[in-house]
Amino acid sequence: MRKKIVAGNWKCNTTVQEGVELAKAVNELVAKADAKNVVVVLGTPFTHITSVVSAVDASLINVAAQNCAAEAKGAFTGEVSAAMVKSTGATHVILGHSERREYYGETSEILNKKVALALANGLTPIYCCGEALSIREANEQNAYVKTQLEETIFNLSAEDFSKLAIAYEPIWAIGTGVTASTAQAQEMLAYIRGLIADKFGKAVAEETSILYGGSCNAKNAPELFAQADIDGGLIGGASLKAEDFLGIITAY
């Protein structure tokens, strides 16, 4: 059965000390809660990863980077490679977030390199896709997301593809307080699963974890997560408070 995943994306928030406190608080709550069927991931800034990995129980909490370099190593000042991320003890890496595509010019070409390096280094990519409001308003979201997938992770072998998770995050729902309706989210995730089935076969599609992201919180998570194709969430704002995040983890 495919995994249920609740992944926090802290973005550019918290100092190392604050992040460690937050991670410890999440760890403590998860330890007390009955959340064994959910893979919990904390997507922290690079600077925090090593400290957060040491602060949590690895059997309860996984740690993710929010990015990695498109090159393996060398003269790329300021970059952090997939091998470096792996060496911290992180297990996952968020790739292709719309904020990185929009503000840092991440193209499909760049993302293909990042995904390949993440996989080569044994990291699980959480690969993001999703459309802007203008595309949704023109009702072209399906074609847009299909292209995002076809230009990137659909070029992988079925074996490599089966190692990653996908997060659908409509840009108009990120940090806006506007959540996609449960029907909109389920419809898109079912559509994505159908595309995976066409490309890699039904078995691979059934095993792929597809997450929803965009103003997901403890209040709307139960209804979202009850949908057949929603396998969890990628959580921004609500992952910055341990109690709020726990409310999402236990929404199943």
Ligand code: PGA
């Ligand atoms: P949000 O962010 O939950 O604050 O909307 C989600 C994300 O960008 O991953």
